[in-house]
Amino acid sequence: MAKSRAFDVRRQTGFVPIALLCFLVLYLPIILLVVYSFNKGESIAIWEGFSWQWYVKAWQNEKVQDATILSLIIATSASLIATSAAVMAALATTRTRGFRGYTFVFALINQPLMIPEIVTAVALLIFFAMIKVATGYTGLMYLIIAHSAFCIPFAYMPIRARLQGMDLNLEQAGADLYGTPWRVFRRVTLPQLWPGVLAGSMLAFVISLDDVVITEFVKSAGQDTLPTYMLGQMRRVITPEVNAISTALLAISVALVIAFYLLSKGGTQTNRE
């Protein structure tokens, strides 16, 4: 029977098993991590029954509470700042003829994607240490600015993509009807651009929430975010409490990424051709 089946030009021996194995390998560690966050015992390898106790423990841990609040403050601020800057940058760089300095602008915006994070982290450590000595300020602004910077390319990409697919005629019509540039932007451009803005801000939020390296180098004493708190915990004996925190963070990331996917999918469908 198998022989008589139509010859499939797309088949390559062994590729399907490797691909399926790849998906298994990608998800198995994460699934186990989530499963053991519900373990009754202290072990992260032996199942002793279901319990919520590690979530309760993490929830009541004051350090975890502080780190959560800090993470949310930084991610929200950085996402807002990065998205605003990215919207303006996207408006300036799309739907225009090439301009002098375009390569420079493009390289600068994408720089956080190309330069190893550890190098940026070291650079910020040195630079902010100088500012700290000069001004005596040790507050949160260092972390917020640093996060805003590396979030900009992530916010910029979906906004730019959305803007490129948009119809210029509507804005032209708005301008012809004597709309001021600001009014045209608010009433015509922004409503169309909105899915891109939302997608960009969500990516920026996730990227900021997950950052370890730059935060670890830039933070002052007592400024632990959830990831740097967890990194500190990994030097000690690990209990499923870390699993519980991880699971909560995973849930946020996965929810946002799926929302991003649905948003950008809707966006490209209306835009294609």
Added chain:
Amino acid sequence: MTQASDTQATRRRWLLLSPALLILLFAASGPLLIVVLYSFLTPGDYGGVVWKFSTDAWFNVVVERDFFDDTLSFSDAHLSIFWRSVKLSLMTTLVAFIVGFPTAYFIATRPKDKRDIWMLLIMIPFWTNLLIRTFAVMEIIRNEGVVNSLLIGLGIIDQPIQMLFTEFAITLGMFYVYLPLMVLPIYAAMERFDFSLVEAAYDLYASRWRVLRRVIFPIVKPGVIAGSILVFVPSLGAYVTPRVLGGGKQLMLGNLIELQFGQGRNWPLGAALSITLLAIVMVALIVYVRAAGREEMSHG
């Protein structure tokens, strides 16, 4: 268009760009110049620097001065860390290619409406916390972890195999966290692939292997190069994965750099090492841009 409106458009453009550029110059690009400056200064006793010109840091990247007789010799410690970083990054890239290529091929040959879902499954882990994914690998391979428990339970081994804190653990971890970066560009290149070319090759009696090597691979090669760079570059500068899975025993470049700003108290050396890492990454990126450009010339 008139001269005046052109100037106005230019001014408006740079005004719109200014917030993003200022933030990036202040908290991403600008500080890199200070790193270059610091690499030519003298270390302070308690970290920081003394403002005195010195090229010692750059010598110390590869050479060390003997404490007693002042003789110079190659720094084995540093060279072995450089070598480990390059070796593990290359291995990570290779394994990611071996697994990632068939996976991208698999996704690209699914029905059109299903491909997005498969790609989403690849991208979800990528957008989740890198530390958490590293931690997930750690839990599996530790001595009391699932793999060892399973093997002992099945009676295959008596003693747990020490996997954590080895080079194997770091490679596995980096493969795990950077794999999506290999799949994504290969898939992007393969999605547009025209399978009638493969049909033509089979009509000419090509074997499956020959079709893969001579027809499919040359066309998706830019994607493979892009994927390799995307995996190699972050592996080379990895910090979290070798720290968690190498346990401070198997240092990579990122950890060596961190050490200079912590216990090492040699900021200039840390700065010089950072610039060195940056230079290697830049070379890799230039090689990539040129290779991608050549491919475009020959296929575009």
